[in-house]
Amino acid sequence: MPDTTHRAINDLQSYWMPFTANRQFKAAPRMFVSAKGMYYTTEEGREVLDGVSGMWCVNAGHGREQITDAIRQQADQMDYATAFQMGHPLAFELASRLTNMLPGNLDHVFFANSGSEAVDTALKIALAYHRARGEGTRTRFIGRERGYHGVGFGGTAVGGIVNNRKQFGNMLGGVDHLPHTHNLEKNAFSKGQPEWGAALADELERLVALHDASTIAAVIVEPMAGSTGVLVPPVGYLDRLRKICTRHGILLIFDEVITGFGRTGASFGAERFGVQPDLMTMAKGLTNGAVPMSAVATTDTIYDALMDGPTGMIELFHGYTYSAHPLACAAALATLDVYETERLFDRCAELAPYWEEAVHTLSEAKNVIDIRNIGLVAGIELASRDGATGARGYDCFLRCYEKGLLFRQTGDILALAPPLIIEKSEIDHIVDVLGTVINELD
Numbered sequence: 001m002p003d004t005t006h007r008a009i010n011d012l013q014s015y016w017m018p019f020t021a022n023r024q025f026k027a028a029p030r031m032f033v034s035a036k037g038m039y040y041t042t043e044e045g046r047e048v049l050d051g052v053s054g055m056w057c058v059n060a061g062h063g064r065e066q067i068t069d070a071i072r073q074q075a076d077q078m079d080y081a082t083a084f085q086m087g088h089p090l091a092f093e094l095a096s097r098l099t100n101m102l103p104g105n106l107d108h109v110f111f112a113n114s115g116s117e118a119v120d121t122a123l124k125i126a127l128a129y130h131r132a133r134g135e136g137t138r139t140r141f142i143g144r145e146r147g148y149h150g151v152g153f154g155g156t157a158v159g160g161i162v163n164n165r166k167q168f169g170n171m172l173g174g175v176d177h178l179p180h181t182h183n184l185e186k187n188a189f190s191k192g193q194p195e196w197g198a199a200l201a202d203e204l205e206r207l208v209a210l211h212d213a214s215t216i217a218a219v220i221v222e223p224m225a226g227s228t229g230v231l232v233p234p235v236g237y238l239d240r241l242r243k244i245c246t247r248h249g250i251l252l253i254f255d256e257v258i259t260g261f262g263r264t265g266a267s268f269g270a271e272r273f274g275v276q277p278d279l280m281t282m283a284k285g286l287t288n289g290a291v292p293m294s295a296v297a298t299t300d301t302i303y304d305a306l307m308d309g310p311t312g313m314i315e316l317f318h319g320y321t322y323s324a325h326p327l328a329c330a331a332a333l334a335t336l337d338v339y340e341t342e343r344l345f346d347r348c349a350e351l352a353p354y355w356e357e358a359v360h361t362l363s364e365a366k367n368v369i370d371i372r373n374i375g376l377v378a379g380i381e382l383a384s385r386d387g388a389t390g391a392r393g394y395d396c397f398l399r400c401y402e403k404g405l406l407f408r409q410t411g412d413i414l415a416l417a418p419p420l421i422i423e424k425s426e427i428d429h430i431v432d433v434l435g436t437v438i439n440e441l442d
């Protein structure tokens, strides 16, 4: 047995940090100890403006009392209730509340705890649906290059970010990918939806011809790809995907883990882009990040197809210990109240033009090769240094952090998605800091 008695209680080695360069971080740790509104406070007592809403989740800003009160109260009343063969009222209330908000006939909601679980749930529901209708040969999934659908085996397989895949073998079999929609030659510095690229959706016809529709269960895409560095869908692109899916009996899954709850200036990306999916995943903003929770919404058609056997039979052999956890339900209900009373989705839409103009002023900054935006999201792409992809992006991330601004950096792309409560003066400040830092970098 190794002798560990001499170790400091806060030994940094014990915690294996997710999606983090552990050795680099532990050599010079950055710690947040509190958060309120638009700002974190660091261990040294510095304030840092949260330019990415936690991790695309704290849409109403940090430390919202209405939400923390609801969690506290629910913890006192009932900490946990089993979700299998038993219910509790908040779960039903939240599901009804969501189906009232959701576009079209997305009328049923299944609860999970993370975006990754929601994605795997949606993929499994798609398989079960086709099987229930006697089309059990439809087992193939089509994702998209550069897509991010979390880190479960299903989500990793349909995802298209190479670094997230290459360590993990074959993953789920029978998956193919659409091409991504990023094209600097055609679309650099587009404001909002790029004009070029709708025809990329026709690649789905090619994949259908290759595999045959009878083998394809579902297509899964993010309406706007977030994690890969903000790829806004070209005008008409999602609409074409929808038409091709419908033509071939393929389900269309929108992964709205980032685009849900106001981020693009409407309740959901489906609404913002005017395209109706058959299944939708949600997470993050659902509880304002305060308690882990995710959900999958499905149409009546899908739900009804599975409600077909004997009534005493479990219809879907799937669920989580913490599905519809009472604390998460309480947090989500309070979060939806905050969004509604403060009209935060409208606020996002109202601020979006100001945000767009502000971030595009950085187009003249050194090494900036693209700026993309929609709602309160922006992606700023920097040219990579020779032989050192990501180095310039990381330097920018670190210097901005030192100057009190946090965002997400993925390679040489800077992703911004501030809480929807942001003020114009804070938008100006973000752009100021970014402009200064980008121009200082070699």
Ligand code: PXG
Residues within 6 Å of the ligand: 055, 056, 113, 114, 115, 116, 117, 119, 148, 149, 150, 151, 222, 226, 227, 228, 255, 256, 257, 258, 283, 284, 408, 410, 415
């Ligand atoms: N789908 C989408 C579209 C996501 O953006 C997930 C699924 C997975 O959710 P969970 O809760 O399992 O992480 C996500 C998560 C980034 C970043 O750097 C983005 C996510 C997570 C972590 C970092 O942009 N998105």
Ligand code: PLP
Residues within 6 Å of the ligand: 319, 320, 321, 322
């Ligand atoms: N592993 C074991 C041994 C379990 O018993 C369970 C749940 O009962 C799980 C994994 C799944 O955990 P969860 O339902 O929290 O996803």
